Every structure is written in C-alpha cells, then in structure tokens.
Amino acid sequence: MKIQFVDIQRQYRNYKGELLTAIERVLENGNFIMGSEVQQFEKEFAVYNGCKYAIGVDSGTSALELSVLAIGIKESDEVITVPNSFVSTAFSISEAGANVKFVDVDERTQLMNISLIENAITKKTKAIIPVHLCGQMVNMPPLLEIAKKYNLKIVEDACQAHGALQNGKRAGTIGDLGCFSFYPGKNLGAYGDAGAITTNDELLYNKLTLLRNYGSSKKYYHEFKGRNARLDTIQAAVLNVKLKYLEAWNKRRNELAQLYMKGLQNVGDLTLPFIEKDNFSNFHLFPVRTKKRDLLFDFLTSQDIQVVIHYPIPIHLQNAYDELKLKRGVFPVTEMLADESISLPIHPEMTEDEVDFVITKTREFFNQ
Numbered sequence: 001m002k003i004q005f006v007d008i009q010r011q012y013r014n015y016k017g018e019l020l021t022a023i024e025r026v027l028e029n030g031n032f033i034m035g036s037e038v039q040q041f042e043k044e045f046a047v048y049n050g051c052k053y054a055i056g057v058d059s060g061t062s063a064l065e066l067s068v069l070a071i072g073i074k075e076s077d078e079v080i081t082v083p084n085s086f087v088s089t090a091f092s093i094s095e096a097g098a099n100v101k102f103v104d105v106d107e108r109t110q111l112m113n114i115s116l117i118e119n120a121i122t123k124k125t126k127a128i129i130p131v132h133l134c135g136q137m138v139n140m141p142p143l144l145e146i147a148k149k150y151n152l153k154i155v156e157d158a159c160q161a162h163g164a165l166q167n168g169k170r171a172g173t174i175g176d177l178g179c180f181s182f183y184p185g186k187n188l189g190a191y192g193d194a195g196a197i198t199t200n201d202e203l204l205y206n207k208l209t210l211l212r213n214y215g216s217s218k219k220y221y222h223e224f225k226g227r228n229a230r231l232d233t234i235q236a237a238v239l240n241v242k243l244k245y246l247e248a249w250n251k252r253r254n255e256l257a258q259l260y261m262k263g264l265q266n267v268g269d270l271t272l273p274f275i276e277k278d279n280f281s282n283f284h285l286f287p288v289r290t291k292k293r294d295l296l297f298d299f300l301t302s303q304d305i306q307v308v309i310h311y312p313i314p315i316h317l318q319n320a321y322d323e324l325k326l327k328r329g330v331f332p333v334t335e336m337l338a339d340e341s342i343s344l345p346i347h348p349e350m351t352e353d354e355v356d357f358v359i360t361k362t363r364e365f366f367n368q
C-alpha cells in the first residue's frame with residue numbers, strides 16, 4: 001500500500017465537477033485579476049472565521065510581509081517570533097528591515113513559550129508573531145496581556161491553522177492581523193500559491209487592500225508604495241468551492257488523529273501531539289517524536305509511507321540567518337524537535353485502513 005503524505009489528486013477527483021465549473025466560469029468571464037470570485041472569497045472567509053475582514057493575497061509569505069509592513073514595522077525595530085516555524089515567518093520581519101528576536105518553544109505543545117517573551121522584550125520591540133504550528137494555536141490570552149502591557153502588535157501566523165479554535169475563537173482573529181497560506185497541501189489549499197489576511201481593524205483592512213495592489217485603489221493613482229500581491233481570481237474560485245468543505249475536512253482529520261493517538265500510545269519512545277484544553281486543532285500535521293527519528297523515517301519510506309520532517313533545520317541555524325551568529329544550543333527545544341520530530345501522513349481523503357497501515361508499520365519498527 002502506497003500512502004501519500006497529502007493526496008491532492010484524490011481530493012481533486014472527489015470534487016472535480018464543482019472545481020472545473022468554478023474555474024471554467026472565470027475562463028469564460030476573463031476577469032483574471034480581482035474578479036468577483038476574489039470579493040466572494042474574502043467575504044466568505046471572513047464569515048467563516050467570525051471576523052470583520054479578509055484580504056486575499058498571493059501567498060502566506062505575502063500575507064506575513066504585508067502584515068508586518070501594515071503595522072508599521074521598520075528598520076531597527078525588533079519583532080519576536082519562534083525559530084520552530086517555516087522560514088517565511090522570520091523573513092517577513094527581515095523584509096521590513098527589522099530585526100528578528102527568537103524565543104524558544106514549549107516542549108509539550110511545540111509552540112511559542114510565552115514565559116520567555118518578557119525577557120526578550122526591549123525598547124525596540126514593536127510586535128510579536130506567534131505561529132499556530134501544525135494546526136494548534138499558541139495560548140493567546142497571556143500573549144494578549146503581554147502585548148497590551150508593552151504596547152505591542154500581534155500578527156498571528158495562522159498559515160497552518162485554518163479553522164483551528166481556542167475558547168471558541170478562530171486562529172487569525174485574536175491578534176491585530178492573521179495570516180493564512182493556501183499552498184496546495186494546506187487544509188484549505190489552492191491550485192497554486194495563494195493566501196489571505198484576516199482582521200477586525202478597519203484601518204488595517206483599508207491599508208492592506210491598497211498595499212497588495214501597488215498602493216492603489218483607483219487604477220494609475222498610487223497613495224503609497226505597494227506591491228503586486230493580489231489573490232488570483234482562478235485561485236479564489238477554487239477556494240470558494242473548497243471553503244465549504246473545510247469544516248468537514250478538519251473534523252475528519254481529527255478522527256484520523258484520534259486513531260493515531262490510540263494506535264500509537266505507548267509505542268517505543270514515541271511522543272504524540274499534545275493538544276491543550278479548550279483547543280480544537282485542525283491537525284494540519286501529525287508530528288511525533290522519537291530518538292530514532294532518522295531510522296523511523298527510512299523504515300516508513302521503505303514501506304512506501306510518505307513522511308516529512310518539519311523542520312530539519314531551525315530558522316536560527318539556517319544559512320540565511322548567518323548574520324545572527326546563533327550557534328546550536330541557544331534554542332534547545334526547537335533544536336531537539338528538529339532532530340526528533342517526524343510528521344506522519346494525515347489528510348481528509350485518507351482511509352482508516354491507510355491510517356491502520358501506518359500504525360502497524362510504525363509499531364513493527366519499534367518491535368524489531
């Protein structure tokens with residue numbers, strides 16, 4: 001049995017009629033740039049998240065970059081985030097000319113360790129970017145308190161957290177801005193690059209609608225220097241179809257995650273995901289930890305089970321951040337995760353038999 005990490009083709013086959021109709025409508029209309037599908041998606045994505053506004057953009061990276069600019073981050077400011085993330089989180093800070101200030105993550109949740117933040121704050125600190133990694137949210141109430149105390153903005157990196165909940169609130173709607181990626185393999189994935197920013201702040205919303213469109217609300221009139229970072233109409237058409245299923249897909253991922261939780265309990269030295277109380281994870285990923293990670297990776301791969309390491313090199317140790325001169329040892333939890341974490345396949349199209357197969361093979365590995 002061959003098990004894919006995500007099965008985009010299987011999902012396409014299941015919704016083919018609807019998807020092709022939606023794409024064809026755009027081809028027939030010819031409104032490829034800012035067609036009505038974009039506004040429709042922005043409206044429906046905001047409603048889904050229970051926030052006032054959503055702004056479609058061309059990737060999660062653009063969502064982060066524009067958000068950092070929109071809250072006024074500039075050269076020599078400092079922004080706090082975690083080294084246990086996809087590199088774009090930190091790049092968005094660097095792109096604005098500001099300095100990245102990392103804090104380590106919590107060992108159980110693998111998310112930003114809130115207790116380390118106050119120590120990292122200086123006079124130059126202007127914002128915090130919590131990353132809701134793997135589909136579970138950073139504990140937001142204490143983070144909001146710190147932000148209030150030090151007058152800091154919060155940009156949520158919700159690129160992996162579509163539909164995740166904490167105390168009934170959606171990821172991306174608690175801080176000043178929320179950033180989403182619709183990279184094809186995400187829980188809500190486009191057929192190419194795409195992203196969105198969510199907010200309840202009208203001023204930020206107005207600024208961002210211009211920022212993503214050359215600083216312009218009227219063609220050839222430019223209020224300030226902006227980008228071309230618009231969401232393509234065709235991608236919006238795909239997202240409009242898929243958004244209707246996101247809730248059901250996230251539920252299905254949770255069911256599959258529970259099967260993994262049961263089947264992999266007390267197996268070898270495996271540590272399973274820990275989900276905080278009052279949180280609904282969207283289980284974008286199902287990362288497990290073991291000291292035998294590399295051997296498990298080779299074994300599962302040899303059994304035709306696709307597994308992925310998120311992430312093999314923490315951001316502070318990437319060549320791209322040589323200038324920070326941060327050596328191994330400074331963020332021990334993140335570094336341990338880079339050495340021991342392995343993500344098992346999980347996606348809504350996966351069958352229970354497929355999950356069972358992964359469980360059986362994982363157990364077999366630890367029983368050898």
Ligand SMILES: Cc1ncc(COP(=O)(O)O)c(C=O)c1O
Nearest residue numbers: 059060061086088159181182183
């Ligand atoms: C946590 C996180 N931040 C940012 C990004 C960047 O999103 P994109 O690939 O759409 O630019 C991703 C997705 O890869 C991500 O997982």
